[in-house]
Amino acid sequence: GAGVSQSPSNKVTEKGKDVELRCDPISGHTALYWYRQSLGQGLEFLIYFQGNSAPDKSGLPSDRFSAERTGGSVSTLTIQRTQQEDSAVYLCASSYSPATDTQYFGPGTRLTVL
Amino acid sequence: QQQVKQSPQSLIVQKGGISIINCAYENTAFDYFPWYQQFPGKGPALLIAIRPDVSEKKEGRFTISFNKSAKQFSLHIMDSQPGDSATYFCAARMKTSGSRLTFGEGTQLTVNP
Numbered sequence: 001g002a003g004v005s006q007s008p009s010n011k012v013t014e015k016g017k018d019v020e021l022r023c024d025p026i027s028g029h030t031a032l033y034w035y036r037q038s039l040g041q042g043l044e045f046l047i048y049f050q051g052n053s054a055p056d057k058s059g060l061p062s063d064r065f066s067a068e069r070t071g072g073s074v075s076t077l078t079i080q081r082t083q084q085e086d087s088a089v090y091l092c093a094s095s096y097s098p099a100t101d102t103q104y105f106g107p108g109t110r111l112t113v114l
Numbered sequence: 115q116q117q118v119k120q121s122p123q124s125l126i127v128q129k130g131g132i133s134i135i136n137c138a139y140e141n142t143a144f145d146y147f148p149w150y151q152q153f154p155g156k157g158p159a160l161l162i163a164i165r166p167d168v169s170e171k172k173e174g175r176f177t178i179s180f181n182k183s184a185k186q187f188s189l190h191i192m193d194s195q196p197g198d199s200a201t202y203f204c205a206a207r208m209k210t211s212g213s214r215l216t217f218g219e220g221t222q223l224t225v226n227p
Contacts, residue, residue, distance in 0.1 A: 004157070031213065033214060033215075035215075035217075040220075041219060041220070042118075042120070042203060042217035042218055042219045042220050043158070043203065043205075043215070043217040044217075045214045045215070045216070048213075048214055056214070059214070091157055091158070093157075095213070101146055101148070101163060101207075102148075102160050102163075103160070103213075103215060104160075105150075105157030105158045105159065106157050107155070107156055107157045108157050
């Protein structure tokens with residue numbers, strides 16, 4: 001079946017602009033995660049959605065970052081007033097449930113802020 | 115706070131050799147320890163994982179060794195192949211934190227032919 005998909009694959013924007021990154025999880029997966037991977041770094045947790053529960057936003061680095069998940073499926077990560085330090089690969093992952101061990105990752109969106 | 119430390123940052127191995135990557139964690143509440151493999155331009159993919167109630171898990175050429183008392187775990191790649199050249203991440207998970215993964219910094223493995 002189809003894996004996790006993300007769009008766009010690459011995004012170049014100017015400092016101060018807003019960007020939206022999209023994630024389509026695997027069908028039927030209730031848990032969805034966003035991570036950020038900066039150059040040469042490990043993955044940093046950003047936000048977690050589980051079903052209709054309130055999201056765990058504890059990893060968001062500033063109030064310029066927000067995310068939503070509509071209908072328990074597609075998720076959008078929005079970064080307002082982008083800064084150069086926001087440049088990174090943004091990865092989305094999904095799992096069947098939080099209790100399920102395996103998180104399946106999408107290919108990521110590479111964001112470059114000029 | 116870095117809760118999972120990974121070493122080395124980079125590793126070069128000859129074809130047929132053994133690649134060893136080490137990780138150490140701090141939080142004893144972690145209950146699941148996966149290793150992910152990432153090729154350039156791709157998302158990480160689960161390679162192998164272990165729970166703290168076992169000391170070793172083997173899948174083909176890949177083995178995880180787990181030392182609960184030392185809070186360390188390692189990935190061994192036997193008979194390393196050029197196709198194994200990738201970045202490897204260890205991670206740890208706490209179910210009580212929504213199953214988010216805490217990742218190590220990554221190891222870039224190069225296997226020379």
